[in-house]
Amino acid sequence: MNYENFAQLFEDRYSDFCQRWPLSSFVLDHYLRANLLQRSAVINQHINYLRQTIHFGRIVDLLSRGLPRIIKNTSDKPSVLLAAPLIFSFPWLAKEVKDHNSSKSFTLNFFGLAKYYRQLRRMGYSYASLFDPLFKAEWSKALGQGMKALTGTDRMLSWTGWDNLELLTEQTVSGLTTRLSRLSCVSVVMLRDFFWYEAALTLACKKAAIPCHVVAHGYPHCDPDNSECFGYLPFRGDTLYCMSEESYHQLSPWVEDKHCYSVRLFSNTQKVNGEGILFISSSVEEVGLLDDKYRLAVYKGLQAAANKLNCRVTVRFRDDEQLDKKIKQAETFNFRCTVKNNISLDEDLKNNRYVFGFSSTALFLSHMLGHPTYNLGGYGTIEGVEKIAPEKISDVVSHVSVSSGFVDNRTTFADIFWKSLLQG
The missing domain is CATH 3.40.50 (Rossmann fold)
Structure with a gap:
């Protein structure tokens, strides 16, 4: 509505x-x-x-x-x-x-x-x-x-x-x-x-x-x-x-x-140091708007991309009620897991190169910092962030390069x- x-x-x-x-x-x-x-x-x-x-x-x-x-x-x-x-x-x-x-x-x-x-x-x-x-x-x-x-x-x-x-x-x-x-x-x-x-x-x-x-x-x-x-x-x-x-x-x-x-x-003064892939969960998943089937399709896409680049996937979770269940599922794909309240977004971004996630603030921040960033959510466009389907994850990582972020001439907060x- x-x-x-x-x-x-x-x-x-x-x-x-x-x-x-x-x-x-x-x-x-x-x-x-x-x-x-x-x-x-x-x-x-x-x-x-x-x-x-x-x-x-x-x-x-x-x-x-x-x-x-x-x-x-x-x-x-x-x-x-x-x-x-x-x-x-x-x-x-x-x-x-x-x-x-x-x-x-x-x-x-x-x-x-x-x-x-x-x-x-x-x-x-x-x-x-x-x-x-x-x-x-x-x-x-x-x-x-x-x-x-x-x-x-x-x-x-x-x-x-x-x-x-x-x-x-x-x-x-x-x-x-x-x-x-x-x-x-x-x-x-x-x-x-x-x-x-x-x-x-x-x-x-x-x-x-x-x-x-x-x-x-x-x-x-x-x-x-x-x-x-x-x-x-x-x-x-x-x-x-x-x-x-x-x-x-x-x-x-x-x-x-x-x-x-x-x-x-x-x-924007941060340098992208890592070579890994970061997947960021969001409240969209936490409140049940995206189901287990969709998350599984995302994980398969991330795994295919990691195999192509020979790198590790890190899944950054929110601290929600089903955290243990979600971590166990991610670990079956040999993904590394971090939790929002235990490690800062700054650290997770520094340690990875490519960033994927469901529609969230973190994706826009990642884009501002110069990471190749993609939105896997089924709703809500994010300025400057391309929206892709899970099966396209391995395709985009094979041809994209790290940018230096976009030029932003607005006054700072x-x-x-x-x-x-x-x-x-």
Whole structure:
């Protein structure tokens, strides 16, 4: 369905809910949309993330603080908070933000329950603990119950916990606002704004009048060929940054006051060192839009290409529920496996020459860095990335050469971000 029709259906089904519980509906917006598109796998996946947060969040938070020391903001400089997923998904962007001359006047903090905290500290970031106001078990459990209530479409409004969730969400936002003030935070930079904790942080930024910058996550954002809406609109932060002209074209109409930019994420300075083949899985596979049969056809194509080049295939998985099963299947082809949350995209790209995958942000980044990159997904074009069928994989690797990336004269994210921050 196109977005206009989708937006009307959303209004018809959820307008009463949004009016009665505005904070809860803001936090649950992504899941309301997924429910409307009948993608319960997205909701169930995020409920599992919530469970992990309840069980392991406090441990990760305490370790990130550096036991037994209590985290304090000891710097007199105003602080900028960068989401840990942003730093690891776009390490080139984060490096340019950190190395920019304007960054010297600010303290750069990372937030989020990331097990990369030691590496992030070595990179020069300090840890901004948002756990106490944001990841408390009481709110997380109520939120999980609310997500479950969404899947019972006809009975959603009959759940008696909505008033309690609204109150707990209000308390969470207030606690976050206080925490941001204690951190002397002047700006927050996120990778997304649709996870429950990101939505709550966005609300806190609005309450504290702190600019919330978001780098567009997920690409493509819709499928122009099928006029399909993926349900990730509209944008709720203050300024949105798009990595390509096509991404900007898709998203800018839905950004209020046109606070949307098409930016060069980073300067292309990386050299392609590896000779192997990298296959990148994506959320398309994770939520079941591509089945085992299609994945098997892809693996056979990758194996044929590897035999032709006499090289190794690396499959980069997301950390989803069926990870063990998928790794075992890949290993039967003698493929090497890596997992998104254990190794950065930067490292996987450095170690390989050819890159294949299902429609995703990572494919566009690979293209920008000069890798021969191909989209095996059945939907969604990616600017500059050729879409091919699995049986064509071995053909394309036999005649393509490594490029130096494309010339991109757009202003970098770092330049626009720091200019907007300094101008207030």
